[in-house]
Amino acid sequence: MARRHTRPLLPLLRRHLHRSATVYHAPGHAPPDGIHSTSFPSSSSPSPPPDPAAARLPSSWSPAAPPLHSFAASHLREAVSSIAAAILALPGEDPDPLPALVDHSFPTLLAVSPLASLELLSLLRPKPHLGLAVFSFRRTLAPPATLPEFVLAISLAGRARDPPAAAALFTDASTAYCPDQALYNALMSAYMHCGLMDRCLEAFRTLERDPRCGPPNADSYNILIALFGRSLLVDHMEAVLRSLDASGHPRTIGTYNAIIAGYLTAWMWEKMESVFNEMVSGNVAPDKTTHLLMLRGYSHAGMIYKMELAYERARQHVGEVDMVHIRAMLCAYCKFRHVDRIQKIEELLQKLGPNDYRPWLAVLLIQAYAQEGLVERMEQWIAEALEHNTIVTTVHIMRSIITSYFHCDAVEKLAHFIWQAEEAGWKLCRSLYHCKMVMYGKQHRLPEMHGVLDEMEFFRFTRTKMTFWIMYKAYMSCGRTAEAKTILGMMGKHGFGFPHIQ
Known part of the structure; x- marks a missing residue:
């Protein structure tokens, strides 16, 4: 169906994109994953009124490139989206995207407009290995791959945890074109995501020395901030922040998000909140990433009231909060006593799908229901854990379960649970058997x-x-x-x- 739908678009695209088919070698704005680009002015600086036509351009289109008709851009995006959907739907762990690219006339579409490759690589971020395979095939076609395409490909290599591929792509791009800050930033981001601190710092120092590029921009410093934050090197992270301020570059939303994430990783809740308050009182408006970071931070800190406020803010900016943060909230409700926590747990559980089971969350839910004396719900999650071969290894969870049975005087259920725990390899303790003895003794058995x-x-x-x-x-x-x-x-x-x- 996708093939029959794509072919009629090509003649239309040829008529309206022939002026845009010239290969554009100037660098495009493709910031690394998770780091917001400084290409756009901050809210503190005056900005020209938005161009209505530019708002309809593809996200990967560079503002300096030749103009693209809005209706032609929509047809281009539609054609590329059908190719991306076909590739992402390929079965298997490592499928070959080449047949899908040929069947959907990607070479012809690329000849009509080089923007097709940029748009396709952007859509393949969920499966970076497929994106790298597509870019490898794209490099065999004409016109040659542009510098922005190399930037996106390096970003995909970082997502795929393939630093050798990222380094090779950087070398090829530097040989074919004059490298720019975006290219260096993409390489640094790839090394950051792979946890290669020394290589990331080396790339930053090379950028500082490279006369072909300008000095490191805010994105470059943001990547280092994120690198040190992930590594719990808070002092280094704060030193890079001071270097950014000294460089004259303003702090961007990416800067604040990286700092908040670093303090969150280090469980420094007061500093995390202080940075957020600085954003709110300043000229940089928090975005959806900021609100999700604060939601996760408050969840880990057990600040239930602030967590719930952050959840409402995140829903306003994001819509439906993803499962990672829903599980973080469930964890907070399970670990910290709160009014109506069971009702709120039940509401959040409705959002989980059949593939959202996590062993650690199941164990926490067992403990929470046991603490509240809800034996039936506790047993439902015990059965769920046993079905998924989850093994409880901590004594305090087992004691919570037996305490719940003891308060309900349910010796038969306790005996059955102990048998299940013995068979499943759960952590056994003497308290299990002592409790059963006490309950039998009370019944004169x-x-x-x-x-x-x-x-x-x-x-x-x-x-x-x-x-x-x-x-x-x-x-x-x-x-x-x-x-x-x-x-x-x-x-x-x-x-x-x-x-x-x-």
């Missing part, structure tokens, strides 16, 4: 209580003073004084002494 001793021995839990004391209390509650005194003797025999009995 002494044979089952003695059976628990065998279970403890099987899992190599030795008898402690508490074990004998539970048995003594159980016999005394049944009026079996002789057996109770025998238990006291066994306590003395094992070296636990005789308890003070009132």
